[in-house]
Amino acid sequence: MAQAHLLRRRRVVAPLLPPQDLAADQEHLRGTTYLINGQQRLSFGSNDYLGLSQHPMVIAAAQQAASRYGVGATASPLVCGHSPAHEALEEELARLVGLPRALYFYAGYAANVGLVPALVGKGDAIFSDVLNHACLIDGARLSRADIHVFAHRDLNALAQALAESTAERKLVITDAVFSMDGTIADVPALLTLCEQHDAWLLIDDAHGFGVLGAHGEGALAHWGIATMDGVAPAWQGRLDRLVYMATLGKAAGVAGAFVAGHPDVVEWIMQKARTYMFATAAPAMIAEALRASVGLIATEGWRRTHLASLREQLRTGLAQAVPWDLWPSDTAIQPLVIGRNEAALLVMGALDRSGVWVPAIRPPTVPKGTARLRISLSSAHTEGQVTQLIEALVEAAR
Numbered sequence: 001m002a003q004a005h006l007l008r009r010r011r012v013v014a015p016l017l018p019p020q021d022l023a024a025d026q027e028h029l030r031g032t033t034y035l036i037n038g039q040q041r042l043s044f045g046s047n048d049y050l051g052l053s054q055h056p057m058v059i060a061a062a063q064q065a066a067s068r069y070g071v072g073a074t075a076s077p078l079v080c081g082h083s084p085a086h087e088a089l090e091e092e093l094a095r096l097v098g099l100p101r102a103l104y105f106y107a108g109y110a111a112n113v114g115l116v117p118a119l120v121g122k123g124d125a126i127f128s129d130v131l132n133h134a135c136l137i138d139g140a141r142l143s144r145a146d147i148h149v150f151a152h153r154d155l156n157a158l159a160q161a162l163a164e165s166t167a168e169r170k171l172v173i174t175d176a177v178f179s180m181d182g183t184i185a186d187v188p189a190l191l192t193l194c195e196q197h198d199a200w201l202l203i204d205d206a207h208g209f210g211v212l213g214a215h216g217e218g219a220l221a222h223w224g225i226a227t228m229d230g231v232a233p234a235w236q237g238r239l240d241r242l243v244y245m246a247t248l249g250k251a252a253g254v255a256g257a258f259v260a261g262h263p264d265v266v267e268w269i270m271q272k273a274r275t276y277m278f279a280t281a282a283p284a285m286i287a288e289a290l291r292a293s294v295g296l297i298a299t300e301g302w303r304r305t306h307l308a309s310l311r312e313q314l315r316t317g318l319a320q321a322v323p324w325d326l327w328p329s330d331t332a333i334q335p336l337v338i339g340r341n342e343a344a345l346l347v348m349g350a351l352d353r354s355g356v357w358v359p360a361i362r363p364p365t366v367p368k369g370t371a372r373l374r375i376s377l378s379s380a381h382t383e384g385q386v387t388q389l390i391e392a393l394v395e396a397a398r
């Protein structure tokens with residue numbers, strides 16, 4: 001692995017200063033500036049797209065909940081780990097995404113690995129986008145259903161595979177926003193195709209929730225399917241076999257994930273998903289931190305506006321200024337494709353020396369020959385910090 005430049009090393013990372021000690025003139029450090037292996041770095045590596053992981057209200061909610069509930073949840077949610085905090089969180093999540101019911105999982109990985117086998121099994125068929133996240137793939141494998149992989153966002157290929165399938169139950173699985181590319185799946189077209197072929201649809205909105213939609217509702221709101229105000233008239237009665245999943249450790253800045261959809265489907269998942277039944281619940285303090293963060297997602301639209309303007313600044317600033325391709329993306333994920341693994345590592349190293357940290361992403365996480373810098377923007381960044389990134393990239397190119 002080392003010879004193929006594939007060896008991964010962990011960095012030891014901490015906020016430069018404790019978030020609760022930041023003075024007014026140090027706000028630009030919050031959620032942006034870290035000690036990485038002991039060195040101060042401006043980071044474009046986290047999925048903290050809205051800068052909520054260090055928000056004072058989110059921190060305070062966790063602290064107060066620790067005082068109220070203690071620290072550990074002590075058991076599986078189905079035994080005695082489900083608190084009033086978890087109960088309220090699920091109601092608030094369902095309300096935000098405009099679907100009837102939600103179920104909170106302690107991690108997104110666990111949610112997908114539990115969900116897919118709860119929905120399909122031996123003799124059924126799964127249709128999976130080639131760029132899907134590892135945990136959708138693992139969930140699919142664990143289900144023992146037949147797996148048909150289709151080219152990235154290729155709806156014609158998907159339609160053909162669905163038409164040819166004789167499986168009793170069919171499930172299409174896809175990222176809503178692809179984690180290494182920032183591309184957005186065409187959810188209305190997928191839903192329509194699934195209707196035509198009597199299939200279920202599972203979308204994983206890990207990178208859309210909080211970022212897309214006027215109130216951060218995610219991919220469904222982006223496509224006008226469902227919002228905080230409920231299901232759009234054109235889609236009413238047509239979402240019974242949609243399973244919406246999003247994670248809460250990214251834009252929401254905390255940890256965990258949720259599944260939302262028709263109440264019977266969510267109930268079924270709660271009864272059947274082994275990763276829900278046989279794992280200790282997330283601590284109530286995490287649920288309370290999430291309630292604070294979900295409130296901020298819904299009400300602070302300026303975070304999404306600011307993020308969009310930083311994205312424009314980056315895209316304009318890099319066009320023509322560096323020899324690498326910034327692939328199109330309307331999300332917080334901006335993939336700067338370098339090509340060879342070694343070259344991507346060299347650029348990452350050059351940025352690091354100028355005080356900016358952007359992770360290089362290599363195969364198998366991305367296809368061979370498309371090693372890239374995965375620039376991830378956050379509403380915590382300032383315009384000045386994005387300028388610093390652009391200048392560091394131009395310098396690295398030179």
Ligand SMILES: *Cc1c(COP(=O)(O)O)cnc(C)c1O
Binds near residue numbers: 112
């Ligand atoms: C991060 C991620 C997950 C896993 O979620 P965790 O809460 O980190 O376990 C699932 N799906 C996608 C698309 C992701 O990017």
